[in-house]
Amino acid sequence: DVKVTQSSRYLVKRTGEKVFLECVQDMDHENMFWYRQDPGLGLRLIYFSYDVKMKEKGDIPEGYSVSREKKERFSLILESASTNQTSMYLCATGRGGGPSDTQYFGPGTRLTVL
Amino acid sequence: QKEVEQNSGPLSVPEGAIASLNCTYSDRVSQSFFWYRQYSGKSPELIMSIYSNGDKEDGRFTAQLNKASQYVSLLIRDSQPSDSATYLCAVNSQGAQKLVFGQGTRLTINP
Numbered sequence: 750d751v752k753v754t755q756s757s758r759y760l761v762k763r764t765g766e767k768v769f770l771e772c773v774q775d776m777d778h779e780n781m782f783w784y785r786q787d788p789g790l791g792l793r794l795i796y797f798s799y800d801v802k803m804k805e806k807g808d809i810p811e812g813y814s815v816s817r818e819k820k821e822r823f824s825l826i827l828e829s830a831s832t833n834q835t836s837m838y839l840c841a842t843g844r845g846g847g848p849s850d851t852q853y854f855g856p857g858t859r860l861t862v863l
Numbered sequence: 864q865k866e867v868e869q870n871s872g873p874l875s876v877p878e879g880a881i882a883s884l885n886c887t888y889s890d891r892v893s894q895s896f897f898w899y900r901q902y903s904g905k906s907p908e909l910i911m912s913i914y915s916n917g918d919k920e921d922g923r924f925t926a927q928l929n930k931a932s933q934y935v936s937l938l939i940r941d942s943q944p945s946d947s948a949t950y951l952c953a954v955n956s957q958g959a960q961k962l963v964f965g966q967g968t969r970l971t972i973n974p
Contacts, residue, residue: 791966849895850960854906
């Protein structure tokens with residue numbers, strides 16, 4: 750069974766704070782993804798990584814950065830949190846190896862920026 | 864045009880009936896198609912994947928794919944109240960390993 754964990758289920762931060770969201774997987778998956786999910790906008794890809802120290806921008810990378818120093822860990826960083834970054838953040842992993850790859854999601858972090 | 868389109872619903876179906884969920888996509892080179900179920904406040908969980916034209920059955924779920932029409936659907940037979948959730952259609956993007964998600968269809972099964 751794939752296990753994907755995220756550091757917090759709920760998080761409240763203030764505008765301007767630096768925020769770290771962490772995702773850890775235990776299945777030796779190559780690919781890791783960060784999404785945000787908002788009502789009416791669906792799931793939107795922020796960043797993804799196919800390998801350690803490798804990252805690629807998704808559809809909405811502005812205001813975010815990521816770090817993947819170890820294969821099992823993928824961190825999302827909000828350099829200076831703003832209220833429009835209040836959202837549900839979802840991490841996903843995939844085995845890698847082609848277009849048929851399935852993604853498995855962590856439980857999500859609901860972030861509120863005041 | 865959105866890359867992956869779903870009717871947002873809500874779709875209301877009586878218990879025991881067949882629920883039919885539809886999804887269209889715009890990228891003709893897409894190869895892989897997925898249905899995820901998401902309960903309120905929870906994260907998406909994979910229920911079906913399909914890669915070839917035709918039907919794929921798994922228990923009460925059947926996924927149908929028609930690449931010529933760029934259309935994928937999910938049928939849920941003998942619907943149960945526990946099937947009430949939002950169903951997300953996902954399609955791989957331009958042959959890569961990224962997925963593009965539709966906005967989801969909210970399904971309610973009425974006892």
